[in-house]
Structure formats: structure tokens, C-alpha cells
Amino acid sequence: MEAEAIASIEKKLVSKLGARVALQHSPKKGKIVITYAGNDDLHRILEKLGVEA
Numbered sequence: 001m002e003a004e005a006i007a008s009i010e011k012k013l014v015s016k017l018g019a020r021v022a023l024q025h026s027p028k029k030g031k032i033v034i035t036y037a038g039n040d041d042l043h044r045i046l047e048k049l050g051v052e053a
Contacts, residue, residue: 009023010023017045
């Protein structure tokens with residue numbers, strides 16, 4: 001996946017979640033890191049993802 005595509009996905013996730021997002025990608029595996037500020041922010045992000053805490 002190209003660096004531009006990675007940046008585009010990160011930007012879309014930031015817009016959707018309202019949080020800082022980093023996408024770490026390699027051809028075989030990857031990681032999405034979502035940064036949050038405290039319990040309230042975590043619950044807000046989980047709600048947007050449709051996950052009950």
C-alpha cells in the first residue's frame with residue numbers, strides 16, 4: 001500500500017473518530033493506534049465504533 005493511501009486512511013479515521021490515529025502498515029501485518037484522552041474520550045470513541053464498554 002502506498003504512503004498516500006495510508007495517509008488518506010488515517011485522515012478518514014481521524015475525521016470519523018475525532019481522535020489522533022496512526023496506521024502502521026507492512027505487507028504482512030499492521031496496526032491501528034487510536035490515541036484518547038481519558039475515560040470519557042475512550043467511551044466516546046468506543047460509542048462511535050459501536051462497541052459497548
